[in-house]
Amino acid sequence: MDDLEALIQRISRLPGLGPRSAQRIALHLLKRKERDLVPLHLALTRVINTVHACPECGAFTTKRERCALCQDDSRDKTHLCVIEDMADLWAIERARCFYGQYHILGGVLSALDGVGPEELRLDTLISRCKNGAVEEVILALSATLEGQTTIHYIKAQLAPLCVQVSVLARGMPVGGEVDYLDEGTIHTAFQARCALE
């Protein structure tokens, strides 16, 4: 196979891209070799060589050992937020409502995708909860069947330990309109309705 075809095939395997957009991107890169192709190649070289998962929380980092968040002493060590991946960490950090530490699971349990407990970073989660400071574990996982299964599994695993386990609230998203909500959300929002003071 031609090197250009090989590149297009590689690009088309990226999430959200298909053969046509991959072709467009490859031609864009070739037309701007010095301005875009070579810098992208360099950025990938750097990431391959420097980025690794933090041994503590699992976040991607270029620090030699633990990541900046884990090393940050101003963050509350008593609250540990369990998330699926790095994108969730960025989303929560953008919301500026949590000042504790994170623990990246690397996914959720899924029989369909063949993700069992050994694929997730559960051992390190339990050892972090054992070693001390953690008082509350907030499970900020997807509101899906797989997320729910994972929540129950983790709850059982953490039961012997002296930590409180909580989950994010379910209900209408802020800005949501009732007629656009799916049935599951409407159901949950009714069930979890709050009395107006």
Place this chain on the structure above:
Amino acid sequence: MDDLEALIQRISRLPGLGPRSAQRIALHLLKRKERDLVPLHLALTRVINTVHACPECGAFTTKRERCALCQDDSRDKTHLCVIEDMADLWAIERARCFYGQYHILGGVLSALDGVGPEELRLDTLISRCKNGAVEEVILALSATLEGQTTIHYIKAQLAPLCVQVSVLARGMPVGGEVDYLDEGTIHTAFQARCALE
């Protein structure tokens, strides 16, 4: 800036991608370092080292000199199809309706984008037309103002030479419905209407 942020910024500059999709792609790559990130990096390395523009038609090729199409003696040397870029070549080849040779201009004249005649591969087009075999030049350029301007410019440049110059037909696209056509296409389709035999 962090190496990961630098990569995300690089990816978000690619056509059709924004910051969110770039973030998703970067995390996808990092999570599948050996399976996806390293092979993509290798594919880019190969393309940087091997792909260049064919000195004759301008198409990207990994051949040492002229590309496979230019070297293919079974292709009709009397018909030369002038196109904007490599994606047009692939589209026309997919349609299997043209068996001549191509000439990639590298764009169209555009005062807005600062593309003048010296930015396009016009000199090589003229010398190809002078050196012999070409009898008809088919200008398969965009049906836009810029494409039209470029067509008129090339027509004037080729006027002293003994070649026929043609353009692609304008009208309703196959499968098009009248109520979905834009006004320009309707106008053209009326003007270029054909008598039913």
